[in-house]
Amino acid sequence: MLTLRVDVDTMAKTRLAPSPAAESIAWLKLTAASGRHPVFGDPGPLARASLTHPDVALLADLLPRDGDNYTPDLLTPQPGTDAQRRDVLDEQLAWIEAAGQDDIENQVFTHTRTHWSRPLGSSTRRIADSGRLQRRLANGLARFWRDTLSDGWSELRSIIDQDIAQRATAIATHGVGRMLGGLHPDIDWAGDALTLTRSLDGEIDVTGRELVLAPGVLSWPNLIIQVDTPGQFVLYYPAQRVGVARPRRPGIARVVGNARAALLVDLETARSTAELATRSGYTPGTVSYHLGALHRARLVTKVRDGRYVLYQRTADAAGLLEDA
Known part of the structure; x- marks a missing residue:
């Protein structure tokens, strides 16, 4: 005691x-x-x-x-x-x-x-x-x-x-x-x-x-x-009510967060930071920050296409989406 x-x-x-x-x-x-x-x-x-x-x-x-x-x-x-x-x-x-x-x-x-x-x-x-x-x-x-x-x-x-x-x-x-x-x-x-x-x-x-x-x-x-x-x-x-039945975020959002999950959903097709910002409503800086984290986690790839860098989700990310 x-x-x-x-x-x-x-x-x-x-x-x-x-x-x-x-x-x-x-x-x-x-x-x-x-x-x-x-x-x-x-x-x-x-x-x-x-x-x-x-x-x-x-x-x-x-x-x-x-x-x-x-x-x-x-x-x-x-x-x-x-x-x-x-x-x-x-x-x-x-x-x-x-x-x-x-x-x-x-x-x-x-x-x-x-x-x-x-x-x-x-x-x-x-x-x-x-x-x-x-x-x-x-x-x-x-x-x-x-x-x-x-x-x-x-x-x-x-x-x-x-x-x-x-x-x-x-x-x-x-x-x-x-x-x-x-x-x-x-x-x-x-x-x-x-x-x-x-x-x-x-x-x-x-x-x-x-x-x-x-x-x-x-x-x-x-x-x-x-x-x-x-x-x-x-x-x-x-804290109270952590271990009791409560709404849970879908699998992918629970793993990477809501903003990054939304970006991954939209990255079935390769897209640039500017395009993602326009489509998601986030600022380009916010999109760039989240893409950097997703890239380090090997959930997106990036390739240069002329003046643009295009991002696309990986097979691992697609698997997470399927499990969501």
Whole structure:
């Protein structure tokens, strides 16, 4: 049993917020481990293609493998206080880039040595020693987000927002303590402490810290605590109604996102960026961005025809469409 000791200040500063960084890391973990989400399934070819980028690969090297469960907290900074802003992820990326070398020493060197069954990669260690790790991790997370989740974020965010609204109603009706006790079967509220059913026994004093409760969709059904970064206390709990029957996007859209799925449907015939923009209603820049991601995932080919570059879907993409 793990006990998290709180006080009046902690309770007064308890809030709920989405964490796009945590959703991205959860999806990256599945991708790197060739895993499947129990509800959303395979991360898909775009996620696997993104993993070939050196900064995304560096980020993945700091994720647990083979049954280990420690992830450095600095990869999922505590969400800011204005969770409705559109730049929540930008704020979290800035926090990653601004992480101090003390955090790198404690979380990347010391804690991985304690909690992992494998040593930290020598290349990752060299980059961390050079002081360049923070910027590259922020860039890797931003790249993975753009390649895999940005297009479908509105659907994930709607699930998160519904959960936050329901928890806020529970606080208004029954109080913070009752709401905390109802977050997960492994959580008990004892009036001055949260107790979590964990293989690790002990007590952690988090008095005075702000408690941020972040509903997890892509980390569902896991319960995750984050207390290693000084001053931060984040509890990621499974969002409601993720694992029950609910409308699902068709196969191809679920794998690549709605915009890219629409482009693939239209690429049975080879077309240029300008033609696709006219037909789809997206800007040429948006079409170009999505085509680049689809090309890296080997779902479209491109050939030059005079002044134009023509794109066409591959056999793999056609197979995905048939399965949709």
